[in-house]
Amino acid sequence: MKGKEVSNRRLGGPPKILTFVALLFVTGTVLRAADSSVGVQLDTRKTGPRVVESQTEQAILRDYRLAWASMAKALEFNTVDPLQGPFVGTARERLIGTVASQRRTGLSSHYGAQTHKLVAVFYAPEGDVMELHDTAEFQLQVMDGGKVVHEEHTIRHYIVLMTPGADRWIIRQLQAVPQF
Amino acid sequence: MSWLTSTVLASPNVRRHWLGRIVIVMCLGQLCLAQELKVPASVTAGDETTISTTGSGKAIFYLSGPGVSSKTEISLGQDVHLRPGDLRNAGDYLAIVCSISCRSTAFYVKAGKPAYLTFLVHPSRVPVVQPDAVSGVVFPFDEFHNLVLETAIVSFRLSAGNLPVLSRSVRVQDGVAWLRTTSGKSAGKLQVVATLDSLSATRTVQQVASDPCNLRIKGQRTPKIVAVETEPVRDCSGNPVPDGTIVTFSVSGDGGKSTVDSPIKQGIARAQIQAPGSLVISAASGAVMGNELHVGAQP
Numbered sequence: 001m002k003g004k005e006v007s008n009r010r011l012g013g014p015p016k017i018l019t020f021v022a023l024l025f026v027t028g029t030v031l032r033a034a035d036s037s038v039g040v041q042l043d044t045r046k047t048g049p050r051v052v053e054s055q056t057e058q059a060i061l062r063d064y065r066l067a068w069a070s071m072a073k074a075l076e077f078n079t080v081d082p083l084q085g086p087f088v089g090t091a092r093e094r095l096i097g098t099v100a101s102q103r104r105t106g107l108s109s110h111y112g113a114q115t116h117k118l119v120a121v122f123y124a125p126e127g128d129v130m131e132l133h134d135t136a137e138f139q140l141q142v143m144d145g146g147k148v149v150h151e152e153h154t155i156r157h158y159i160v161l162m163t164p165g166a167d168r169w170i171i172r173q174l175q176a177v178p179q180f
Numbered sequence: 181m182s183w184l185t186s187t188v189l190a191s192p193n194v195r196r197h198w199l200g201r202i203v204i205v206m207c208l209g210q211l212c213l214a215q216e217l218k219v220p221a222s223v224t225a226g227d228e229t230t231i232s233t234t235g236s237g238k239a240i241f242y243l244s245g246p247g248v249s250s251k252t253e254i255s256l257g258q259d260v261h262l263r264p265g266d267l268r269n270a271g272d273y274l275a276i277v278c279s280i281s282c283r284s285t286a287f288y289v290k291a292g293k294p295a296y297l298t299f300l301v302h303p304s305r306v307p308v309v310q311p312d313a314v315s316g317v318v319f320p321f322d323e324f325h326n327l328v329l330e331t332a333i334v335s336f337r338l339s340a341g342n343l344p345v346l347s348r349s350v351r352v353q354d355g356v357a358w359l360r361t362t363s364g365k366s367a368g369k370l371q372v373v374a375t376l377d378s379l380s381a382t383r384t385v386q387q388v389a390s391d392p393c394n395l396r397i398k399g400q401r402t403p404k405i406v407a408v409e410t411e412p413v414r415d416c417s418g419n420p421v422p423d424g425t426i427v428t429f430s431v432s433g434d435g436g437k438s439t440v441d442s443p444i445k446q447g448i449a450r451a452q453i454q455a456p457g458s459l460v461i462s463a464a465s466g467a468v469m470g471n472e473l474h475v476g477a478q479p
Binding site for chain 1: 240242244246247248249250251269270271272274276278282284288291300302303312315317319325326327329354355356358360
């Protein structure tokens with residue numbers, strides 16, 4: 001497998017303190033906007049054995065979108081707070097692990113221009129777990145401090161296990177696969 | 181021409197500034213051109229592996245994947261050794277090497293062999309002979325909690341006491357195998373076992389009697405009251421209906437109509453009715469009606 005090349009780039013711009021102040025100012029807005037920048041479609045036509053009701057479908061769309069927006073926020077700003085609601089179990093542990101190791105190494109990851117085509121392939125008879133296949137397309141940027149070390153527009157496949165919580169659907173497993 | 185040089189030459193304002201750097205880059209030609217990464221075609225979670233590099237000189241190696249983000253200094257031309265703990269989580273990984281420019285390669289880590297089963301069984305308590313009332317869902321995971329997606333067969337076995345109730349083999353598809361079946365005929369514990377190779381998981385469902393069937397009452401007048409009781413209340417499979425189930429006795433007579441609710445105790449529901457005249461008493465529980473009992477007036 002041959003690698004792809006990305007030149008090193010230093011991000012030019014204002015002094016660090018200005019960047020910090022600007023970041024504080026815009027973070028809320030940007031992160032709220034990040035939610036809407038995640039496009040999610042859901043196909044439940046072949047889901048079984050339980051039929052997905054339309055309200056469940058809407059909840060999945062809402063919560064999956066929020067989960068990816070939260071994940072993008074966590075991995076870009078290396079903070080675990082956004083992971084507390086939308087993720088649980090293995091999915092959350094791994095993301096927390098990623099954030100912790102990114103903090104140690106000074107890396108961060110930016111997931112931009114996300115679109116997700118979800119297909120619900122299994123909905124348990126009692127409605128307590130749903131398996132989805134996500135064909136995700138996004139712009140991925142890996143940064144070492146201010147330096148871009150990897151950048152690509154990529155299409156990835158994820159197997160997702162979601163379970164219903166008290167007021168939302170939560171991701172328990174988020175596992176990339178080469179194909180479906 | 182690399183992205184770096186083409187970008188630089190496209191911008192006249194910075195051309196002079198970058199010319200010096202281009203010269204340096206060209207002088208370090210071997211370093212710029214020879215930096216390649218070769219990753220293994222397939223890696224299993226928890227395995228150690230090696231990523232080979234070409235070129236010479238120092239570089240930074242980054243590994244980015246699920247739960248992992250590392251950065252180490254390496255010498256180009258030497259192999260990068262990844263320990264078993266580096267690749268425990270199945271998914272997409274990025275290997276990146278940066279010297280003057282960066283090169284990256286993606287590779288995939290697949291789940292290992294199943295190490296345990298997540299087994300969801302519903303409900304925990306179910307009436308007997310209910311169609312499609314018991315369901316079981318199995319997800320196989322490897323020792324690092326990766327969902328195992330490879331094809332396998334899960335055997336479901338249901339038994340009540342020592343008696344087999346059902347046995348069925350189901351293929352794991354997309355990492356899940358499931359079953360739905362009718363509950364058994366006798367009240368008591370229903371063992372539900374899922375087996376995949378040498379792994380198994382057991383859950384227990386409590387089967388309880390279904391609704392009463394053939395409700396029958398009897399009674400007699402004493403000097404002060406009419407004592408009425410049911411025969412032992414059973415469901416249609418012959419299981420005693422649980423204590424606490426309500427039986428409603430309806431009484432109609434000269435004084436009008438009235439009802440008495442009575443819980444089943446040790447299989448029988450009882451009521452005492454004070455009415456001197458002749459009475460017609462009936463009983464019902466859920467959707468089931470019992471016989472009518474005619475009691476004469478007090479002598």
